[in-house]
Amino acid sequence: MIYDTHVHVGRAMRRFDGSAGEAAEEMMARARLHGIERQCISSLGNRGYLAYPTLAEVREANDHVLELSTAHPEHYLPFCYLDPRHEGATLDELHRCSDRGVVGIKLWVSCKVSDPLVDPILERAAALRLPVLQHAWNKSVGQREHESTSADVAEAGRRHPGTCIIAAHLMGLGCRGVLDIAPMPDVHVDLSGGDPEAGILEYAVRHLGAERVLFGSDAPGRSYGVQLGKVLGADLTPGQRDLILWGNAERILRL
Amino acid sequence: MIDINAYAGPWPFRALPASAPSEVADVLQAAGIARALVSPLEALFFEDPRVANERLAARLQPEGTLLLCAVVNPRLANWRPVLTTARESLGARAIKLHPGYHLYELDSPAARECLAAAGEAGLPVIIQLRMQDARAQHPLCRIPDVPAAAALEAARSAPGAQVVLGGIRFAEARGQGDAIRALANVWVDLSQVEYVDGMRQVIQAVGSDRLLLGTHAPLFNVRSALLKLDEGLLSDAERAAITRENARRLLRV
Numbered sequence: 001m002i003y004d005t006h007v008h009v010g011r012a013m014r015r016f017d018g019s020a021g022e023a024a025e026e027m028m029a030r031a032r033l034h035g036i037e038r039q040c041i042s043s044l045g046n047r048g049y050l051a052y053p054t055l056a057e058v059r060e061a062n063d064h065v066l067e068l069s070t071a072h073p074e075h076y077l078p079f080c081y082l083d084p085r086h087e088g089a090t091l092d093e094l095h096r097c098s099d100r101g102v103v104g105i106k107l108w109v110s111c112k113v114s115d116p117l118v119d120p121i122l123e124r125a126a127a128l129r130l131p132v133l134q135h136a137w138n139k140s141v142g143q144r145e146h147e148s149t150s151a152d153v154a155e156a157g158r159r160h161p162g163t164c165i166i167a168a169h170l171m172g173l174g175c176r177g178v179l180d181i182a183p184m185p186d187v188h189v190d191l192s193g194g195d196p197e198a199g200i201l202e203y204a205v206r207h208l209g210a211e212r213v214l215f216g217s218d219a220p221g222r223s224y225g226v227q228l229g230k231v232l233g234a235d236l237t238p239g240q241r242d243l244i245l246w247g248n249a250e251r252i253l254r255l
Numbered sequence: 256m257i258d259i260n261a262y263a264g265p266w267p268f269r270a271l272p273a274s275a276p277s278e279v280a281d282v283l284q285a286a287g288i289a290r291a292l293v294s295p296l297e298a299l300f301f302e303d304p305r306v307a308n309e310r311l312a313a314r315l316q317p318e319g320t321l322l323l324c325a326v327v328n329p330r331l332a333n334w335r336p337v338l339t340t341a342r343e344s345l346g347a348r349a350i351k352l353h354p355g356y357h358l359y360e361l362d363s364p365a366a367r368e369c370l371a372a373a374g375e376a377g378l379p380v381i382i383q384l385r386m387q388d389a390r391a392q393h394p395l396c397r398i399p400d401v402p403a404a405a406a407l408e409a410a411r412s413a414p415g416a417q418v419v420l421g422g423i424r425f426a427e428a429r430g431q432g433d434a435i436r437a438l439a440n441v442w443v444d445l446s447q448v449e450y451v452d453g454m455r456q457v458i459q460a461v462g463s464d465r466l467l468l469g470t471h472a473p474l475f476n477v478r479s480a481l482l483k484l485d486e487g488l489l490s491d492a493e494r495a496a497i498t499r500e501n502a503r504r505l506l507r508v
């Protein structure tokens with residue numbers, strides 16, 4: 001059973017043929033083709049991916065995720081989207097969602113994870129034992145103003161050693177990213193997004209250990225198959241591959 | 256299966272799991288690929304790509320998995336003899352253009368003449384739109400993408416040339432679907448086409464008769480290129496066309 005720890009949903013997403021309605025069923029079917037039986041979903045908004053959502057937009061996005069995970073509890077695992085700029089209200093939203101069963105927190109690009117605004121979330125995440133999936137990318141072009149780099153994730157990891165942080169997008173972080181987060185054992189990395197560049201996963205496993213690497217796709221913007229090929233085509237032992245595809249996810253999500 | 260877009264040689268920015276032609280051939284064969292068009296990575300950076308073509312050609316096995324795809328730079332004074340010798344003495348089955356790396360426009364007279372000459376020589380032309388995600392490039396080595404529309408315009412100007420859009424992205428292929436279909440001499444390399452329903456949507460936009468399996472190996476993982484096909488729920492006819500028959504006709508292998 002493979003866990004895809006990085007998938008997005010949203011009411012604005014159409015069915016694959018462009019017609020109105022949820023793509024949630026099709027996303028499950030397409031994932032299952034490859035043996036992906038569980039997907040960790042978050043919504044970055046119902047009007048598209050919202051970089052600076054309002055509090056109401058965050059709540060609506062999270063309601064949608066919880067709706068899907070309630071409808072398909074055997075498949076979808078809900079993560080709640082939070083914007084640290086909502087300050088106190090962010091923690092209220094976190095508690096509302098954790099009471100309703102979210103298994104993780106998704107942070108995107110509204111605020112660098114090294115910003116003190118994020119500290120209360122990282123603290124509370126540790127208390128609730130929820131992993132924090134933080135988008136991160138080291139871009140040579142197009143870095144957003146508040147987009148976290150691997151150095152930001154490393155800084156957050158240093159300040160919050162007990163919090164499980166998953167830095168998203170290994171291919172976007174590269175070797176520099178792996179080296180930045182290596183000293184913090186509770187900081188993990190996911191494989192989602194970016195091209196299926198050969199060799200980088202092996203580099204991450206060598207420097208972090210397979211225990212700190214998780215499979216994720218970033219579907220629907222990416223293809224499950226292409227992203228899974230990063231793992232199935234890599235030079236790994238069967239034990240390492242199992243950790244990346246499901247073992248680490250079960251440990252972190254306490255399933 | 257036939258792979259329309261593979262490489263061999265070193266890549267300056269990171270260690271590749273396979274680099275020498277024999278290593279690349281092993282990786283492809285292990286994935287079930289019987290034939291692959293391979294071009295030299297050094298040709299992106301050498302001042303004269305001819306040297307890179309010759310070095311690669313000398314290391315290819317006769318009748319082996321790898322077929323030479325020679326890189327031509329129409330901006331250099333020697334492009335005509337490079338094209339001729341690529342076919343006649345190096346045994347190239349196609350040529351590849353890298354307008355982004357070699358700094359020319361596809362509507363320049365030399366580029367247009369080169370396309371026409373390749374058509375006359377019966378050599379398909381891969382116009383490589385990009386080698387990697389621009390965000391991942393070295394900050395001081397940022398090579399601009401080649402617009403898909405410019406490559407299509409070049410194909411329109413040289414109806415005798417057979418043009419493959421190398422490294423095209425999903426949104427470009429879908430967005431240019433009608434333009435591609437309207438030109439009988441254009442094919443799409445799938446190596447960088449990716450979206451959750453990308454295969455099906457690109458088949459719908461372009462047609463399975465225009466799509467070619469490409470791996471972008473050894474830079475990309477070969478397994479990803481193959482799982483992408485599985486995700487497309489291909490019919491037997493579509494799979495045969497995309498993985499074999501279209502390329503076989505194009506390359507005459």
Ligand SMILES: [Zn+2]
Nearest residue numbers: 006135168218
């Ligand atoms: Zn994401």
